[in-house]
Amino acid sequence: xxxxxxxxxxxxxxxxxxxxxxxxxxxxxxxxxxxxxxxxxxxxxxxxxxxxxxxxxxxxxxxxxxxxxxxxxxxxxxxxxxxxxxxxxxxxxxxxxxxxxxxxxxxxxxxxxxxxxxxxxxxxxxxxxxxxxxxxxxxxxxxxxxxxxxxxxxxxxxxxxxxxxxxxxxxxxxxxxxxxxxxxxxxxxxxxxxxxxxxxxxxxxxxxxxxxxxxxxxxxxxxxxxxxxxxxxxxxxxxxxxxxxxxxxxxxxxxxxxxxxxxxxxxxxxxxxxxxxxxxxxxxxxxxxxxxxxxxxx
Amino acid sequence: xxxxxxxxxxxxxxxxxxxxxxxxxxxxxxxxxxxxxxxxxxxxxxxxxxxxxxxxxxxxxxxxxxxxxxxxxxxxxxxxxxxxxxxxxxxxxxxxxxxxxxxxxxxxxxxxxxxxxxxxxxxxxxxxxxxxxxxxxxxxxxxxxxxxxxxxxxxxxxxxxxxxxxxxxxxxxxxxxxxxxxxxxxxxxxxxxxxxxxxxxxxxxxxxxxxxxxxxxxxxxxxxxxxxxxxxxxxxxxxxxxxxxxx
Numbered sequence: 001x002x003x004x005x006x007x008x009x010x011x012x013x014x015x016x017x018x019x020x021x022x023x024x025x026x027x028x029x030x031x032x033x034x035x036x037x038x039x040x041x042x043x044x045x046x047x048x049x050x051x052x053x054x055x056x057x058x059x060x061x062x063x064x065x066x067x068x069x070x071x072x073x074x075x076x077x078x079x080x081x082x083x084x085x086x087x088x089x090x091x092x093x094x095x096x097x098x099x100x101x102x103x104x105x106x107x108x109x110x111x112x113x114x115x116x117x118x119x120x121x122x123x124x125x126x127x128x129x130x131x132x133x134x135x136x137x138x139x140x141x142x143x144x145x146x147x148x149x150x151x152x153x154x155x156x157x158x159x160x161x162x163x164x165x166x167x168x169x170x171x172x173x174x175x176x177x178x179x180x181x182x183x184x185x186x187x188x189x190x191x192x193x194x195x196x197x198x199x200x201x202x203x204x205x206x207x208x209x210x211x212x213x214x215x216x217x218x219x220x221x222x223x224x225x226x227x228x229x230x231x232x233x234x235x236x237x238x239x240x241x242x243x244x245x246x247x248x249x250x251x252x253x254x255x256x257x258x259x260x261x262x263x264x265x266x267x268x269x270x271x272x273x274x275x276x277x278x279x280x281x282x283x284x285x286x287x288x289x290x291x292x293x294x295x296x297x298x
Numbered sequence: 299x300x301x302x303x304x305x306x307x308x309x310x311x312x313x314x315x316x317x318x319x320x321x322x323x324x325x326x327x328x329x330x331x332x333x334x335x336x337x338x339x340x341x342x343x344x345x346x347x348x349x350x351x352x353x354x355x356x357x358x359x360x361x362x363x364x365x366x367x368x369x370x371x372x373x374x375x376x377x378x379x380x381x382x383x384x385x386x387x388x389x390x391x392x393x394x395x396x397x398x399x400x401x402x403x404x405x406x407x408x409x410x411x412x413x414x415x416x417x418x419x420x421x422x423x424x425x426x427x428x429x430x431x432x433x434x435x436x437x438x439x440x441x442x443x444x445x446x447x448x449x450x451x452x453x454x455x456x457x458x459x460x461x462x463x464x465x466x467x468x469x470x471x472x473x474x475x476x477x478x479x480x481x482x483x484x485x486x487x488x489x490x491x492x493x494x495x496x497x498x499x500x501x502x503x504x505x506x507x508x509x510x511x512x513x514x515x516x517x518x519x520x521x522x523x524x525x526x527x528x529x530x531x532x533x534x535x536x537x538x539x540x541x542x543x544x545x
Contacts (some may be wrong), residue, residue: 050353051420052449055484058423075384081302088384110306116381118313120339125301133302157335158325162301195325195335205536227330232338 011040079110103143105150125160149182168206209254236265380513404459421450440508444545450481451541482540505545
């Protein structure tokens with residue numbers, strides 16, 4: 001069993017953290033959601049569940065019985081010149097067999113070589129050479145998992161001088177070559193646009209909404225330098241106003257999508273995540289209330 | 299420079315050994331801006347590795363202090379092979395490194411205890427053997443019953459500091475020969491273990507019948523009857539702690 005048993009609903013989800021297991025489970029096991037913005041699904045980093053057993057799996061099993069799960073991998077390293085990390089791929093495949101998540105995703109990035117791991121999401125140049133290599137690795141992953149995956153646009157701090165296409169074109173070509181879809185991280189768009197002097201609204205508008213299977217919203221840190229601000233994608237603070245505006249712009253055009261509130265460092269109380277989720281839900285409800293034609297025209 | 303054939307390895311060189319290794323012209327923007335971008339990646343990588351060690355060895359860090367722990371961690375992640383491991387496994391050789399770094403057996407064993415605890419926490423779930431299922435067996439069947447170590451069970455002897463620290467939380471561990479770490483169900487449980495319990499658990503690393511276990515453990519003992527009693531008591535204690543399974 002590897003294909004998803006239930007799809008990810010076009011509603012708000014939150015990242016599942018051990019410190020929130022009890023509170024989150026009390027709610028998902030209730031017969032009805034506590035309120036309209038209550039997370040309709042949860043996302044986990046599968047790498048946190050690569051151990052064979054123990055309490056993490058007890059919790060994940062309990063959640064999987066009650067709510068759709070999205071597996072957001074951070075370790076496949078599909079952009080590595082040595083190819084996808086096969087050990088990670090086998091572990092991910094085993095976890096997918098065990099839990100049949102509604103969605104599986106990883107990043108447009110690389111994280112090491114065959115002999116060395118860099119626990120970060122390092123940038124890939126937007127060239128034909130990188131596109132062909134990356135698409136081969138995505139296909140390899142999809143073949144092994146027996147399902148298509150989502151690939152997330154990265155937070156960028158560096159732009160390659162040899163780039164021959166923009167990020168949207170690279171992602172669209174990747175989708176065309178492999179059948180994968182896009183995980184659109186709108187915080188990453190704000191980070192990359194600010195760091196590289198790009199137009200964030202234009203970046204959002206350039207994405208083919210029909211290819212977007214999931215949206216991420218998160219906060220970031222900011223450093224001010226003589227050469228300009230540097231935004232750092234640390235997932236350690238509330239979603240910024242600029243990212244909320246970009247999200248609203250996207251969903252007014254694209255309609256509601258499965259949308260994650262992502263918070264990985266300095267994890268706050270569960271109520272704080274719920275407040276962020278409620279805001280995202282409000283924006284999607286408003287978008288859903290728009291006349292159908294507005295999706296295409298906004 | 300092609301990215302796959304040189305560009306990526308140049309970036310790795312720069313991440314490992316500093317920006318002097320970064321090829322000119324690989325990235326756009328001013329040198330200051332490129333340096334700032336590379337620093338974000340280098341800091342993220344270093345931070346993730348150090349936090350993984352801090353999270354794994356919380357007691358050790360508390361015992362030797364943050365500064366000392368951090369200094370050891372920074373040296374450790376530069377050791378050959380360490381950064382080839384996934385973050386979840388990066389600490390496997392840290393206890394041995396602490397010993398080599400001159401911290402002494404107490405600190406190295408405290409780290410070893412924490413690593414054992416973590417292995418138990420993440421070990422495969424398995425149904426432990428219940429004492430009641432053995433007491434229902436006829437004597438011959440009891441001797442033929444095969445046992446094996448539960449995947450989450452460890453009986454290890456540590457330096458005195460570890461026994462004292464754990465003994466403050468778990469009665470009798472301060473004076474025990476070994477510490478039994480087991481997770482028969484949801485939680486990791488700590489209890490004292492005798493030398494014979496540790497020997498029996500080691501013998502059950504691969505499936506072994508109770509009859510063969512007794513034969514193996516009594517062959518060098520003059521008072522065989524007394525030793526059989528002692529083995530059965532050790533077995534009962536291990537089973538009560540959830541450290542064995544039926545094989």
